[in-house]
Amino acid sequence: MSEFLAMGGYAWYVWMSYGAAAVAVIIEVAAVRARRRRAFDELRMSGASAAPATRAGSIG
Amino acid sequence: MLINWYRFSSPVSFYPLAGTAAHVFGVLAALFAGAGLFVALVAAPTDATQGDAYRIIYLHVPAAWMAMFIYVVMAGWSAAALGFNARLSAMMAQALAPTGALMAVLALWTGAFWGRPTWGTYWAWDARMTSTLILLFLYLGVIALRNAIEDPRRADRACALLALVGAINVPIIYFSVQWWNTLHQGSSISLTVAPKMAMTMVAGILIMTAAAWCYTIAVTLLRVQAIIVERERGATWLDSLIDLRPRTGGEKVRA
Numbered sequence: 197m198s199e200f201l202a203m204g205g206y207a208w209y210v211w212m213s214y215g216a217a218a219v220a221v222i223i224e225v226a227a228v229r230a231r232r233r234r235a236f237d238e239l240r241m242s243g244a245s246a247a248p249a250t251r252a253g254s255i256g
Numbered sequence: 257m258l259i260n261w262y263r264f265s266s267p268v269s270f271y272p273l274a275g276t277a278a279h280v281f282g283v284l285a286a287l288f289a290g291a292g293l294f295v296a297l298v299a300a301p302t303d304a305t306q307g308d309a310y311r312i313i314y315l316h317v318p319a320a321w322m323a324m325f326i327y328v329v330m331a332g333w334s335a336a337a338l339g340f341n342a343r344l345s346a347m348m349a350q351a352l353a354p355t356g357a358l359m360a361v362l363a364l365w366t367g368a369f370w371g372r373p374t375w376g377t378y379w380a381w382d383a384r385m386t387s388t389l390i391l392l393f394l395y396l397g398v399i400a401l402r403n404a405i406e407d408p409r410r411a412d413r414a415c416a417l418l419a420l421v422g423a424i425n426v427p428i429i430y431f432s433v434q435w436w437n438t439l440h441q442g443s444s445i446s447l448t449v450a451p452k453m454a455m456t457m458v459a460g461i462l463i464m465t466a467a468a469w470c471y472t473i474a475v476t477l478l479r480v481q482a483i484i485v486e487r488e489r490g491a492t493w494l495d496s497l498i499d500l501r502p503r504t505g506g507e508k509v510r511a
Contacts, residue, residue, distance in 0.1 A: 200297075204308035209373050213312045213366040214297075217319070220358055221471070227354075228478050235485035236497070242489055 267344055267484045268493050278477035281470045288467035295460035312370040318465040320363035322472060323391055324426050326356035330398075331423040334416035346412035347487065349419060350402060351480035355472050357395035363388055375439060383436035387429040394422040408487055 203210040296314035303310040330352040337346035367385065368378040379385065398415050405411035428435075433442045488494055 203311070204302060206307055206309040206311075206373055209309050209369040210311055213315055213369045216365050217315050217362055220362055224355065224358055224475060228475055228482065232478065232482040232485070235482045239485055239489055239494055239497070 267347070267488055270344055271481060271484055274477040274481050278474045278481070281474035281477070285467050285470035285474055288463055288470055292460060292464035292467050295456065295463060300456045300460050301454075306374055309370060309373040312366050314460050314464050316363060316366040316370055317461050318468040319359050319366060320388065321465060322468045323356060323359040323363050323388065324429055326352050326359060326472060327391060327394070327423065327426055330356060331419050334419040337412055338416045338420070343412075346416065347480050347483045348476070349416065351476045351483055353395050353398045354479070355475055357392060357399065359468070360388060360392035360395060364392065380439045382439035383432040384429060384440040387425060387432050390425055391429060394425060397422070
């Protein structure tokens with residue numbers, strides 16, 4: 197196990213890379229979840245149907 | 257079976273589809289990442305000349321590819337947004353930018369930590385590294401421009417224009433190792449020539465790339481759902497989403 201962690205003497209470089217990738221994924225997923233939660237909270241508070249529907253028939 | 261694809265160009269019908277697809281691709285990403293990490297860190301043998309430092313390329317190559325691919329896809333959605341004045345296309349482009357920026361950061365970061373033990377430096381103003389840094393700035397520019405413009409439809413057009421102009425940088429990154437003979441080496445994997453590395457290593461990179469693709473699709477679809485809710489507020493169809501969602505936290509909304 198410690199041999200695996202040592203990465204043949206390159207532990208600093210290897211784990212800084214893999215660690216950064218793991219942190220990046222965790223942060224992005226958390227950020228997207230928070231954004232969804234916020235969007236829904238604001239939707240609920242604004243009382244969606246109170247405002248007039250703005251959806252015209254444009255493509256997309 | 258006949259599918260009316262135009263149906264999915266409207267946020268109303270796209271929203272539930274995006275939710276289902278995000279979950280499928282999220283599971284696929286986890287499976288590919290598990291297999292890819294096993295190959296990258298355990299199964300693949302130590303490189304004869306680079307030692308275990310070379311294991312960084314299992315992250316570096318997929319991240320660098322994704323940073324470029326995502327930009328191309330973002331530019332494609334931007335073109336569609338401008339050409340057809342399509343709202344959902346602009347939202348897709350908007351949703352891709354943060355993940356693209358993240359991939360560019362990871363490509364630069366892992367490149368630095370690979371370059372230090374291998375080339376002897378974390379950073380050099382090499383053609384490929386510099387053009388990848390510019391790619392990151394383009395992503396950040398698109399995001400900043402979006403935040404700077406109040407009217408979402410005006411922001412759509414401005415961001416689309418910036419994304420399209422910046423697309424010129426992608427071929428520059430891709431061919432930089434051929435055009436300029438600076439530090440970064442040429443490609444190790446090509447569609448036309450047999451790979452210059454062992455099959456296990458190629459397989460590891462391809463599996464990690466599949467994981468990165470699935471992850472990008474999943475996280476982008478989740479983000480585009482949030483963007484739809486943010487921007488379509490006032491549309492009556494959104495009401496039905498509120499009822500589906502539990503009041504306290506959770507990601508239980510599938511529709």
